Amino acid sequence: MRYIKLPSENFERFFKSLEAWGTLYAPVKKGDIYSFQEVHDPAEIALDYTRTMLPPKKFFFRPREAILRLKNGRWEEEVEAEPMVLFGLHSCDIHGLKILDKVYLNEPADPYYKSRREKTLIIGISCMPDEYCFCKSLGTHFAMDGFDLFLHELPDGWLVRIGSVRGHEIAWENGELFEEVTDEDLANFKEFEEKRAKAFQKELPQEGLADMLDLAYNSPVWKKYAEICLACGNCNMVCPTCRCYEVCDSWMDAYSSVRERRYDSCFMENHGLVAGGHNFRPTRLDRFRHRYYCKSYFDPTAGYNCVGCGRCDEFCPAKIEHVKVLEEVRGSLQ
Amino acid sequence: MSENPYQTYDARILEVKDLTSREKLFTLRFLDPEVEAKFDFKPGQFIIVDIRGFGEFPISICSSPTRKGYFQLCIRKVGRMTKFVHKMKEGDVVGIRGPYGNGFPMEKMEGSNLILVAGGLGMAPLRSVLWYAIDTGKYENVWLLYGTKAYEDILFRDEIIHLLKHGEAMNCSVKLAYEVESPSCIYLEQGFSDRVCKGVVTDLFRGEEFDVENTYALICGPPVMYKFVIRELLDRKLSPGRIYMTLERRMRCGVGKCGHCVVGTSVSMKYICQDGPVFTYWDALSTRGLI
Numbered sequence: 001m002r003y004i005k006l007p008s009e010n011f012e013r014f015f016k017s018l019e020a021w022g023t024l025y026a027p028v029k030k031g032d033i034y035s036f037q038e039v040h041d042p043a044e045i046a047l048d049y050t051r052t053m054l055p056p057k058k059f060f061f062r063p064r065e066a067i068l069r070l071k072n073g074r075w076e077e078e079v080e081a082e083p084m085v086l087f088g089l090h091s092c093d094i095h096g097l098k099i100l101d102k103v104y105l106n107e108p109a110d111p112y113y114k115s116r117r118e119k120t121l122i123i124g125i126s127c128m129p130d131e132y133c134f135c136k137s138l139g140t141h142f143a144m145d146g147f148d149l150f151l152h153e154l155p156d157g158w159l160v161r162i163g164s165v166r167g168h169e170i171a172w173e174n175g176e177l178f179e180e181v182t183d184e185d186l187a188n189f190k191e192f193e194e195k196r197a198k199a200f201q202k203e204l205p206q207e208g209l210a211d212m213l214d215l216a217y218n219s220p221v222w223k224k225y226a227e228i229c230l231a232c233g234n235c236n237m238v239c240p241t242c243r244c245y246e247v248c249d250s251w252m253d254a255y256s257s258v259r260e261r262r263y264d265s266c267f268m269e270n271h272g273l274v275a276g277g278h279n280f281r282p283t284r285l286d287r288f289r290h291r292y293y294c295k296s297y298f299d300p301t302a303g304y305n306c307v308g309c310g311r312c313d314e315f316c317p318a319k320i321e322h323v324k325v326l327e328e329v330r331g332s333l334q
Numbered sequence: 335m336s337e338n339p340y341q342t343y344d345a346r347i348l349e350v351k352d353l354t355s356r357e358k359l360f361t362l363r364f365l366d367p368e369v370e371a372k373f374d375f376k377p378g379q380f381i382i383v384d385i386r387g388f389g390e391f392p393i394s395i396c397s398s399p400t401r402k403g404y405f406q407l408c409i410r411k412v413g414r415m416t417k418f419v420h421k422m423k424e425g426d427v428v429g430i431r432g433p434y435g436n437g438f439p440m441e442k443m444e445g446s447n448l449i450l451v452a453g454g455l456g457m458a459p460l461r462s463v464l465w466y467a468i469d470t471g472k473y474e475n476v477w478l479l480y481g482t483k484a485y486e487d488i489l490f491r492d493e494i495i496h497l498l499k500h501g502e503a504m505n506c507s508v509k510l511a512y513e514v515e516s517p518s519c520i521y522l523e524q525g526f527s528d529r530v531c532k533g534v535v536t537d538l539f540r541g542e543e544f545d546v547e548n549t550y551a552l553i554c555g556p557p558v559m560y561k562f563v564i565r566e567l568l569d570r571k572l573s574p575g576r577i578y579m580t581l582e583r584r585m586r587c588g589v590g591k592c593g594h595c596v597v598g599t600s601v602s603m604k605y606i607c608q609d610g611p612v613f614t615y616w617d618a619l620s621t622r623g624l625i
Contacts, residue, residue, distance in 0.1 A: 067340055068340060068341070070386050070387050073386065073427075074386075075340075075341060075342065075386065075429070077336065077338045077340075077341060079338070103590065103591060104591060106590060108339040108589050109339075110339070110591055111337060111338050111339075209600070210600040210601050211600075211601060213599065213600040214599045214600050214601040214602075214622070217599065217622060243591070243593060244592060244593030244594065245586065245587075245591070245592050245593070246586065246592075247389070247390065247586045247587075247592070248389070249386070249387050249388055249389050251387060257386065257387035259340075261592075264592070264593070264594075266593070271594060272583075272594075273584060274582050274583060274584045275391070275410075275412045275413055275416065275584065276410075276412045276413075277412075278556075278557055280557075280583065280597075280623070290596075290623075293598065293599040293600050293603075294596060294603070296599075296600040297598065297599070297600055297601075297603040298600055298601065299603075
């Protein structure tokens with residue numbers, strides 16, 4: 001890894017220079033929530049944000065998008081992608097994108113996701129956990145790859161990790177804005193990371209988790225929480241790794257139609273429905289458990305499908321806590 | 335051909351045949367010779383039919399890949415999409431993409447006995463296996479155990495009756511169980527008293543013995559059927575690894591993206607569209623929610 005330093009006074013110029021690489025999006029505060037929005041002035045950015053409501057997946061896998069347009073009886077493909085710079089992603093969201101990549105870039109790759117991913121620069125930023133974060137337990141609190149640049153907060157600027165050739169090019173073209181990293185900077189970086197590690201309030205011990213959850217398939221805890229759950233699907237929408245979609249054709253006029261896809265939720269009753277009316281997940285308990293198992297699936301090559309961002313907890317209207325559910329299910333085994 | 339996996343290709347309906355009051359058999363062929371030449375499939379694979387502007391649905395191919403130049407779909411009228419398809423006529427064009435899924439491991443099973451167990455519409459994907467096995471002649475004996483509601487519901491009735499009469503010459507033995515009595519069924523039962531009976535598909539196992547070391551069972555039917563058929567096979571000591579089942583889900587994408595066919599738990603997660611739709615009974619034992 002290559003490390004450089006961006007002094008505070010150069011931050012604005014650095015941020016402005018990013019516009020040359022694509023439309024700039026960064027976290028801003030909107031009312032009570034944070035959201036990734038197009039930004040022109042660095043003063044708009046909420047550098048100390050906790051988490052946005054919708055994760056950055058919305059830029060690659062859109063809440064609603066046209067994938068094909070019917071013209072003269074044939075589908076025209078609409079694979080457009082504008083260059084984007086996503087500024088200020090937290091480590092958990094970078095890991096979230098890597099999990100989505102596993103699905104959407106797996107052959108045959110999704111052309112819409114792929115073209116947007118290829119044309120987007122990812123610039124990470126360090127963060128302090130709040131009461132919902134449990135990324136440290138899942139090992140997603142630090143990104144080793146999946147970004148072009150990663151900015152770590154220092155008392156007098158930023159320690160920048162360069163994660164890709166494109167990241168290197170940005171640093172190179174703005175060479176006058178950067179300095180070499182000093183021993184003092186490294187000491188500050190270390191201090192920040194140590195302070196951060198101690199700030200986590202929530203923990204999900206991974207040891208044997210996948211196995212224990214599988215064994216606890218019939219635990220009464222699932223039922224208890226399924227009854228509290230409102231099945232609204234909020235957790236699916238805000239999850240950085242939820243990627244189910246539904247497809248719908250709609251007519252624009254008598255001659256042209258559009259095939260759209262939109263986020264789907266496994267809490268909806270028709271998610272497991274097949275032709276003829278058989279439902280493979282007929283009860284809320286089935287659907288509740290399905291989501292938790294999907295998030296807790298342990299892929300030996302890639303880890304869990306959950307990155308511990310805390311969105312499903314923060315935006316759950318029934319105040320169900322992900323870690324608490326899993327801990328109780330595991331506890332019910334004894 | 336397009337790089338876009340969601341693009342569909344024109345296929346013309348060459349023939350529409352009523353199989354029963356609910357099911358029709360559609361014979362199709364791609365319009366583009368290049369697409370037609372590249373289209374190859376395995377028994378047990380499925381495709382996605384695209385009625386442009388109305389939607390898509392997944393369906394298994396019911397013809398054998400040994401029969402070149404066309405492919406066939408057996409479509410039951412159950413919902414909005416299939417109702418639309420049932421109105422289509424010879425010469426109409428639909429979009430097709432695929433084939434998808436793993437299909438049955440036909441090469442691995444060569445030289446063995448095959449027991450095909452079909453319930454109702456489950457006959458459709460197994461018909462592909464049946465004719466593949468007969469056409470290639472690479473399998474020892476082929477049994478087809480077919481459970482149907484009534485005489486009128488027998489899919490591919492002409493073929494089934496033909497195989498009842500002449501199957502022996504092709505190393506193929508057909509057995510049929512029906513639930514609703516009718517003169518036609520009784521007539522059939524009188525003609526083939528050892529192979530046609532009133533009852534359910536599991537009744538057809540009665541008195542059957544087979545070499546468990548050299549036999550594979552292939553099952554397709556309504557979800558409720560699997561449990562009972564598998565019990566019969568396990569009673570005869572057939573290994574769970576030799577029991578293949580093809581499963582149904584409503585896949586939107588067919589390429590492992592949309593998430594509707596995901597099953598499993600924290601230790602085992604499968605996409606039915608890509609890891610399946612053909613699974614062994616061992617897969618079902620090790621992945622919860624599969625059947």
